[in-house]
Amino acid sequence: MGQRIFFNEVVTRDGFQIEPEFIATDAKVQLVDALSACGYAKIEVTSFTSPKAIPMLRDAEEVMGRIARAPGVEYTVLVPNLRGAERAMEARADELNLVMSTSETHNLANLRMPREQSFAALADVIRLVAGRTPINVSLSTAFGCPMEGDVPQQQVLAWSQRFADLGVRGLTICDTTGMANPAQVARMCEALQQRFAHLQLTLHFHNTRGMGLANVLAAAQGGIVRFDGSLGGLGGCPYAPGASGNISSEDAVHMLEAMGYDTGIEVSRLLQIARALPAIVGHAVPGQVAKAGPSTQLHPVPAAVTELRARLGA
Ligand code: COA
Numbered sequence: 168m169g170q171r172i173f174f175n176e177v178v179t180r181d182g183f184q185i186e187p188e189f190i191a192t193d194a195k196v197q198l199v200d201a202l203s204a205c206g207y208a209k210i211e212v213t214s215f216t217s218p219k220a221i222p223m224l225r226d227a228e229e230v231m232g233r234i235a236r237a238p239g240v241e242y243t244v245l246v247p248n249l250r251g252a253e254r255a256m257e258a259r260a261d262e263l264n265l266v267m268s269t270s271e272t273h274n275l276a277n278l279r280m281p282r283e284q285s286f287a288a289l290a291d292v293i294r295l296v297a298g299r300t301p302i303n304v305s306l307s308t309a310f311g312c313p314m315e316g317d318v319p320q321q322q323v324l325a326w327s328q329r330f331a332d333l334g335v336r337g338l339t340i341c342d343t344t345g346m347a348n349p350a351q352v353a354r355m356c357e358a359l360q361q362r363f364a365h366l367q368l369t370l371h372f373h374n375t376r377g378m379g380l381a382n383v384l385a386a387a388q389g390g391i392v393r394f395d396g397s398l399g400g401l402g403g404c405p406y407a408p409g410a411s412g413n414i415s416s417e418d419a420v421h422m423l424e425a426m427g428y429d430t431g432i433e434v435s436r437l438l439q440i441a442r443a444l445p446a447i448v449g450h451a452v453p454g455q456v457a458k459a460g461p462s463t464q465l466h467p468v469p470a471a472v473t474e475l476r477a478r479l480g481a
């Protein structure tokens with residue numbers, strides 16, 4: 168068996184939050200239930216944010232209440248503040264995924280407060296749920312901010328350290344607007360593993376500039392075993408200018424499985440669900456393998472080639 172890789176599916180959270188047309192609660196529940204049967208380690212179902220900030224996910228309670236929870240799958244939710252944490256606990260989330268940005272400007276745009284204030288609020292959340300529910304922290308714009316530009320690696324490590332010191336279970340290092348390149352990812356992964364090998368480390372990439380799968384590969388070769396992906400390659404932060412889709416889960420799983428990694432995910436089942444996604448969101452989606460078919464799926468030999476072969480006696 169190849170190296171085990173653990174996938175977290177974020178399509179109904181990161182994927183849907185930027186969609187212009189409201190997606191019905193029924194469709195969200197059905198999609199999560201279908202994904203639950205695919206072999207994911209985790210599904211980020213929704214977020215407990217202000218319904219004014221993210222109207223798409225205003226039905227978070229109802230979705231969490233109606234999904235059928237499959238054994239072995241963790242159902243996590245994004246939480247920006249104490250109010251969100253209380254709602255998430257009430258909804259019996261398996262994990263709280265707290266979020267703040269490593270760039271001050273993006274934190275102000277997304278969470279409407281300075282980073283220090285976010286940190287203080289999230290530290291309160293961590294104290295509130297300590298020992299009851301595992302905490303993951305997602306650090307946004309960790310490979311660059313669309314407004315500020317470079318975010319120094321040291322800054323990302325410093326925020327990571329502050330959360331590690333509070334006893335979180337995991338950290339997700341997010342390339343919110345697809346600015347990371349594979350060399351930068353390799354350096355980041357090495358530094359993260361040197362300092363935080365005791366934590367669950369997840370990488371979260373967007374394919375905004377076509378570097379998404381290259382970055383997954385750089386991280387996997389650098390020893391990272393946890394990734395976020397979004398079915399169909401949907402996604403993006405509404406408060407990050409120019410944000411676009413996450414890496415497509417099915418394309419990433421297809422690549423890693425072809426290379427001999429063990430994602431635990433059944434590609435054919437995932438592709439079936441991905442092919443139903445355009446009907447749910449009302450437009451085409453970026454994922455490529457759902458359109459092309461997996462590389463193992465061959466096409467019939469054209470009649471002209473068969474005739475040519477017969478003539479050549481080959
Ligand atoms: N759940 C539900 N409602 C919430 C809430 C939560 N977690 N947090 C705040 N609210 C409500 C307040 O009750 C208040 O409602 P009111 O206007 O009816 O009184 C309103 O939102 C504003 O509250 P306030 O504390 O002033 O927050 P804010 O306006 O500064 O917004 C956030 C801060 C973090 C709540 C908001 O910016 C947010 O939800 N952002 C989400 C960002 C996100 O998910 N981005 C994409 C993922 S990276």
Ligand code: ZN
Pocket residue numbers: 181341342343371373402403404413
């Ligand atoms: Zn994202």
